[in-house]
Amino acid sequence: MPYHDYTAAKAALLSLTRTAAADLGPQGITVNMLSGGLLRTTDASAATPEAVFDLIAQSTPLRRVTTPEEFADAVLFFASPWSRAVTGQNLVVDGGLVRD
Numbered sequence: 001m002p003y004h005d006y007t008a009a010k011a012a013l014l015s016l017t018r019t020a021a022a023d024l025g026p027q028g029i030t031v032n033m034l035s036g037g038l039l040r041t042t043d044a045s046a047a048t049p050e051a052v053f054d055l056i057a058q059s060t061p062l063r064r065v066t067t068p069e070e071f072a073d074a075v076l077f078f079a080s081p082w083s084r085a086v087t088g089q090n091l092v093v094d095g096g097l098v099r100d
Contacts, residue, residue, distance in 0.1 A: 021088030
């Protein structure tokens, strides 16, 4: 099934992230993006069949589907001083399913 609307929106968000990072960097403001893929289990994925989660888990190096708590850990990283030199980036938090 094609996801033209989703992929176009994701590309636009990445472009906005990079442009905003370049514009705001001189003021010391960092701008980053996080991409999570299918997370286990959220309101958005509640109707996802277990077989789909199993298929995704088998396709990741970690052999599991990322949880909302694990995704939140990445959000906390960007909210912390440890990310102060990171800007204009997209961090994919999906257990290694997408390999950029």
